């Protein structure tokens with residue numbers, strides 16, 4: 001049941017990467033290996049959470065994005081911006097000033113991604129009311145959806161099938177204006193993203209022609225442009241900001257923060273953030289230790305999207321600002337569920353299919369998997385259990401697994417090498433060759449340019 | 459393949475450790491998630507029983523490509539009337555254990571329901587041996 005691979009937005013800059021074990025150890029799904037001194041991200045295991053990017057000491061891991069100037073190829077340039085973007089700026093800036101500054105970067109219209117959360121909330125509550133097995137799990141964070149697809153396949157059916165707020169907002173816009181402009185390239189819709197996971201999610205859909213979003217812009221790219229406009233360019237000018245295009249509510253503003261969804265669901269709900277916390281919790285759910293919980297809001301980032309890797313401002317400050325702004329807004333905005341518009345949108349955004357893509361089984365064939373596990377356990381009798389990562393693999397067990405899958409050699413382990421040298425099964429020259437294969441040529445020679453050394457240049 | 463775990467009486471925080479480990483192993487073996495769930499539920503109940511009713515115990519799981527055979531052996535008070543203990547709702551759990559949310563008297567019935575084969579041997583004053591066997595393919 002191996003289906004097509006995920007699209008990934010996290011990339012390794014081979015010039016900057018100098019080969020260390022930070023990303024290797026930080027990846028929650030063990031998706032990274034080091035080969036010839038560079039990190040390699042394994043496509044089938046990566047969930048685009050961005051933990052490697054946070055861990056990299058030299059910023060060698062980056063998020064691929066579309067070129068900003070491409071927006072000018074379109075007559076109507078729509079920006080869909082997550083509400084956390086507002087939290088990147090001081091409370092002294094009005095919504096109108098921020099939105100006007102976004103327009104000044106080149107967009108003709110600006111919508112908040114979460115403009116669509118009322119209808120999404122309805123869909124979630126309706127699913128809740130069907131009485132199907134609980135806990136239901138939110139689709140909001142694409143990194144978590146991917147995590148469940150690969151590590152917790154049995155929980156895939158608990159996910160509520162509904163598109164992301166950004167997608168739903170784009171769909172709403174299209175339903176209003178018609179598809180013609182998009183098809184004729186008159187209109188381009190651009191999503192400003194807080195994280196690699198959202199980009200990857202949209203790109204997968206666009207390869208299936210299911211998304212209406214034309215391109216993605218990293219949030220830090222837009223931040224730099226808007227900051228410049230607000231603090232440098234317009235500081236002296238007396239420009240009058242334009243009015244907002246849509247109504248705001250506390251729900252819209254806080255949806256992407258931790259608790260934003262849970263607060264608006266029914267029954268006993270839990271909100272869990274940060275990917276390692278989520279993994280631990282899902283283990284418990286799978287073990288049947290969690291009973292009576294009706295809804296799980298799970299986010300890969302600490303404090304939800306306020307902690308997204310492409311965010312500029314400190315997450316605690318972002319949350320404080322957003323909560324403050326939300327306290328001055330109505331709880332939610334009115335919607336009219338009896339309209340045709342509403343019903344069409346409802347249909348459009350529930351039409352998704354999330355399938356399991358398990359990566360942990362050792363073989364599709366149980367007999368083979370059993371034999372492989374036996375071999376792995378046998379190899380573990382010899383590996384030292386130090387989990388140092390010097391073999392270019394996150395830990396001893398994963399090396400054993402890679403050896404059995406014929407993707408690595410047991411002699412990649414530096415401790416096994418010592419034993420082989422002692423028994424004259426490996427020459428010192430050969431063991432240096434092995435190290436260079438993993439960590440790059442001349443890796444063991446003196447180099448004063450590395451981080452922390454005399455002539456550090458990074 | 460053999461897997462061994464130890465259980466300490468009274469340590470409720472550790473109950474579920476073995477069933478969680480066994481679950482991870484079975485996922486790697488590509489066992490059907492529904493079958494895994496049944497195995498985990500049965501083993502969890504057996505673990506809890508050692509924690510709640512006995513002094514200490516050990517778990518041995520023997521896995522081959524067709525089935526898992528788990529034996530849970532404990533040193534403890536033993537069960538005087540196994541048929542009675544098997545009835546739904548029967549429990550001798552202390553009020554302290556009940557306050558912690560255990561002792562509903564559904565453990566043994568749940569094991570019976572979820573395992574393909576359940577065998578219990580017990581000697582009063584010495585201990586209990588619970589055997590759970592489940593086949594991966596029905």
Ligand SMILES: Nc1ncnc2c1ncn2[C@@H]1O[C@H](COP(=O)(O)OP(=O)(O)O)[C@@H](O)[C@H]1O
Nearest residue numbers: 507511536543549550551561562563564565566
């Ligand atoms: N390992 C054990 N050692 C001693 N007594 C046990 C053991 N397992 C079960 N029992 C007895 O059987 C009864 C029923 O067990 P069970 O159905 O699991 O319910 P509960 O554990 O909730 O009481 C227990 O209350 C206890 O008296």
Ligand code: SF4
Nearest residue numbers: 141195299301305308
């Ligand atoms: S919590 Fe938000 S920012 Fe973080 S990965 Fe999920 S969607 Fe992206």
Ligand SMILES: [Mg+2]
Nearest residue numbers: 506507565566
């Ligand atoms: Mg019990």
